[in-house]
Amino acid sequence: MSERQSIESYIDQHFSETLKDIQKIIQIKTVKEESTPGAPFGLGLKKGLEETLEIGKKLGFKTVNLDNYVGYAEFGEGDEYIGILGHIDVVPEGDHLKWDVNPYSGEIKDKFMISRGALDNKGPIISALYAMKALKESVPNFKKRVRIIFGTNEESGDEDMKYYLSKEQPPKYAFTPDGQFPVVFSEKGIYTFSYGIKFDKKETSILDIEGGTKSNVVPEIAKVILKKELYSKVLEEIENLGETPSEFEVLKRDGNIEVICKGIPAHASSPQRGVNPINWLFKLLNRVISKNDSMKKFIEFMSEVVGITTDGSGLEIKTINDETGDLTISCGIVKISTENDDILVKAKFNIRYPVNTSEKNLDEKLNETGKKSDVIFFKENHNAPLYFPKDSPLVKKLQKVFKDVTKREDQPVALGGGTYAKLMPNTVAFGPNFKEFKGNPHGFNEKMDIEMLKQGMIMYALGVLELSK
The missing domain is CATH 3.40.630.10 (Zn peptidases)
Incomplete structure (x- = not known):
């Protein structure tokens, strides 16, 4: 034998x-x-x-x-x-x-x-x-x-x-x-980072926002707590969004309203196989939240610059590589946190990038893009390709x-x-x-x-x- x-x-x-x-x-x-x-x-x-x-x-x-x-x-x-x-x-x-x-x-x-x-x-x-x-x-x-x-x-x-x-x-x-x-x-390569912004709790209609637990997972759910007077506006803008790959649920709770966005989870290495509820929640919020809201600048950035694509094009980091596959990006976590007595809303991202871009290029592009919108860039972990x-x-x-x-x-x-x-x-x-x-x-x-x-x-x-x- x-x-x-x-x-x-x-x-x-x-x-x-x-x-x-x-x-x-x-x-x-x-x-x-x-x-x-x-x-x-x-x-x-x-x-x-x-x-x-x-x-x-x-x-x-x-x-x-x-x-x-x-x-x-x-x-x-x-x-x-x-x-x-x-x-x-x-x-x-x-x-x-x-x-x-x-x-x-x-x-x-x-x-x-x-x-x-x-x-x-x-x-x-x-x-x-x-x-x-x-x-x-x-x-x-x-x-x-x-x-x-x-x-x-x-x-x-x-x-x-x-x-x-x-x-x-x-x-x-x-x-x-x-x-x-x-x-x-x-x-x-794997590159994780966050974008965030300081905001005034007294000058926003958003009482809380959260979604995801791991940066390397497209989450299943993202949700936001809003002041009750936005109830009709939320329902109206969900209708105006039309048919989306995500699902929205609106609940009245404790005198406020909770909006739940449901997506489809996936591995961050192939985010295109899922549906990211964080991205779609920000799309909705950009239609709902007024321009004088202290969180509006971040909402606009997430909705219009980050967007719903997974190729990094909105952040000017799109990279194509026929041999090893193209760059992908996924938002895995959003939450409100307190850092050094400042209240911030932060979104954490996971990038997978091929050998024809670099850590340095991502550092520069992501920081520059954030500055254009007055959004703070936080670099976190990096593993080279x-x-x-x-x-x-x-x-x-x-x-x-x-x-x-x-x-x-x-x-x-x-x-x-x-x-x-x-x-x-x-x-x-x-x-x-x-x-x-x-x-x-x-x-x-x-x-x-x-x-x-x-x-x-x-x-x-x-x-x-x-x-x-």
Whole structure:
């Protein structure tokens, strides 16, 4: 029996066990929470990491927990190691009523596992752990050191991998099953920033406004509390907007009115697949709020300059790239906050940009555009684009495995989504799904095709084998 046949046989025999352990980790809610002693990202993530490492121990791997920031399971020998990186943190699940199953059940229906984390990224990284067990058991002369790394902060800042690199050496080669098959040779840069404006609470008809919780998610809902005298005007302007892809609901509450705008959530790397309720709420407010309102300047800016497009054209940052994909922008959060005794309304944005623009260009353009409208620009986080030549050893070896296993001719791909590959040297994304599969990460009914998951396991095992040569 060949090495590949032995690996496939082991995966087949232990696949039900793999699925059960994926479900076990999915059933732990691992959304980032307030830091507590010993739990930098909350108790749910601490428990999730501990249980994941227990699975590694059960499979016979050496496990290490780096202060609940990140953990790993490893086997083999040598100074250098090959790594597989994934994350067990997830974004919030949203309205449970919009899911076909309990979002933390791991339920399998029609050969799909449907749950938050099934695709992004618990399913793939736990399956990779079992794929390494298959490699270890099926190829007994394989002695290279392999490490499966479990992050806990990929969705909210990547502090986990920064902590890892402060404690451990980077891998010789690595991949993360958090992108797409075949090999992801390029990832767009990620740039987050906010626009805001100070306003006088006594001189506005807006009592509160909020929408979204994560900058990397197109939110489902945005809402505003307005003074009651605007009730008729709101209803009139909703009618004047005509047919829109968003839905508005107007409620009378506590002597005021609440306007709720409902959109369609999506991942910020592909905001065009969703409908952003924040953008549409500002479109409505621009028709409703008077010119002497202290928040009007910001409302006009959001409605007329930012607009409803996702290509950045209103902010003069539109960038086209045929090889890696164009720039996209999404507004993920809007809220009122107090900073240094000033009251501000702020909107937080997430940009995914290709290699033919730059951090410096975005800094200058966004600041300049804000100044034109007397809006304050706040730069926040930045991760530079990732780019590996298609003929680099890491890309070529994994591409070979993909073609050998699938018999497909897909070429290496570029993605807008950001992965750990941006932070970890010598790393690309590889898997977990084919380009035609739409698993709806960050949305309702996130799912993973379990046959695709199994085929991915074969490629992870053979990929490590190939990278070790």
